[in-house]
Amino acid sequence: MHIEYLCDRPEFIEELAELNFNEWGEFAPGDSLQARIELMRSACGKGEIPSVVVALQASELLGGALLIDSDLEVRPELTPWLAGVYVKTEHRGKGVASRLINHVVEEARKLGVAQLYLYTDTSQSLYARLGWEVVEELVYEGLPVVVMKFRLCD
Structure with a gap:
């Protein structure tokens, strides 16, 4: 398995x-598959925010993760x-998820990010x-969620 930028694939x-x-999709009222495709395309940066990484094995997509400016209105x-x-x-x-998460954390670190949220x-x-x-902990769009942070710099 290896991780690449989505913009390269x-x-x-x-x-x-x-x-x-x-x-x-069910948690984002008014969302559509076409809107998600456009969002994914627009987030396809490389070494910047936003960016998207994917985990691949040979020519199969295993999963992905995004580094974005904001995810909670x-x-x-x-x-x-x-x-x-x-x-x-x-x-x-x-x-796979751990490797994707750690990859995004390292990308954020290279960009000088002090704290990363999810x-x-x-x-x-x-x-x-x-x-x-x-x-x-809060309720967002009717769903109980936990907001978390990762400190990259002290």
């Missing part, structure tokens, strides 16, 4: 957008964010094992 833009939409002061961490079901439990509804324990700390 544009053939996976639509597939990753569809995976993200199928996983979280109710917390605009928190920036930047790790978002959209997704691994295909058949590849879960193999360390929110999750189900994966708090995964992030905690990787050194993320809880900031707060």
Whole structure:
């Protein structure tokens, strides 16, 4: 398995957008698959915010993750964010998510980011094992979520 920028592998833009939409589309009123595809295209930076990385094995997409400015409308002061961490079901439990998360953390570190944020509804324990700390718990779009941060600089 290896990790690459999505902008270097544009053939996976639509597939990753569809995976993200199928996983979280119901939580974004008015969202559509086409809007997700356009969002994924617009986030395809390289060594900047926004950017998207993908985990690949040979020519198969295993999953992806984004580094974006903002991911929680109710917390605009928190920036930047790790978002959209997704691994295909058949590849879960193999360390793919951890590698994607750590890759984005290192990208943020190279960019001089002091703190990185995320929110999750189900994966708090995964992030905690990787050194993320809880900031707060809240209800967002009717879903209980945990906001977490990772300190890159003291």
